[in-house]
Amino acid sequence: MDSTDDDQPAQRTAPVIVITGTPGTGKSTTAALLVESSPIPLKHINVGDLVRLHGLHEGFDDEWQSYIVDDDKVLDELEPLVADGGVVLDWHTCGIFPERWVDLVIVLRCDHTLLWERLEKRNYPLKKIQENNEAEILQTVLDEARESYADEIVIELNSDTVQEMESNVARIVQWIENWKKDNACP
Numbered sequence: 001m002d003s004t005d006d007d008q009p010a011q012r013t014a015p016v017i018v019i020t021g022t023p024g025t026g027k028s029t030t031a032a033l034l035v036e037s038s039p040i041p042l043k044h045i046n047v048g049d050l051v052r053l054h055g056l057h058e059g060f061d062d063e064w065q066s067y068i069v070d071d072d073k074v075l076d077e078l079e080p081l082v083a084d085g086g087v088v089l090d091w092h093t094c095g096i097f098p099e100r101w102v103d104l105v106i107v108l109r110c111d112h113t114l115l116w117e118r119l120e121k122r123n124y125p126l127k128k129i130q131e132n133n134e135a136e137i138l139q140t141v142l143d144e145a146r147e148s149y150a151d152e153i154v155i156e157l158n159s160d161t162v163q164e165m166e167s168n169v170a171r172i173v174q175w176i177e178n179w180k181k182d183n184a185c186p
């Protein structure tokens with residue numbers, strides 16, 4: 001086999017960070033602030049938007065008001081985008097991303113009463129608010145992240161207030177600084 005055929009990823013010059021959590025926990029807002037604050041250029045990929053815009057689904061489920069995602073299409077679309085790193089993947093689920101892609105997984109958490117209010121403002125149907133609220137109480141996304149990745153790369157962060165969000169971003173920026181040193185970036 002040619003050495004270029006092996007499965008080892010090339011050394012990246014920037015990390016891949018997953019920001020996950022129940023819808024409404026603040027992933028997109030946090031990712032946007034992180035991109036602004038990062039010492040390394042990062043591209044924010046909202047995977048839900050990608051699914052919608054690139055048709056990476058098998059149709060729309062009217063009952064749940066959400067797309068039926070085609071995981072294989074999502075992975076094919078993302079593979080070249082994450083190859084060089086420098087990406088924030090923002091999605092309400094994370095387990096489909098291969099471990100080799102991911103350097104850090106942030107799981108955002110939110111008080112479920114606040115979450116309910118945030119989702120009401122989005123005009124989600126009651127059933128969808130209830131489903132997401134229950135998922136947050138049962139820490140479904142956190143469990144998925146812990147089952148899918150090494151414990152040391154999964155960080156749970158509370159994001160009830162703007163102050164918490166800002167301190168979360170500061171913490172991730174510090175992690176990026178350390179990643180740069182560990183990976184001998186200029």
Ligand SMILES: Nc1ncnc2c1ncn2[C@@H]1O[C@H](COP(=O)(O)OP(=O)(O)O)[C@@H](O)[C@H]1O
Binds near residue numbers: 021025027028160161
């Ligand atoms: N830490 C926070 N404190 C207060 N409001 C927040 C916080 N994070 C997000 N929000 C608000 O909650 C709503 C949902 O945030 P968003 O980033 O769209 O969530 P997600 O991407 O997880 O669905 C938005 O109106 C946003 O401004």
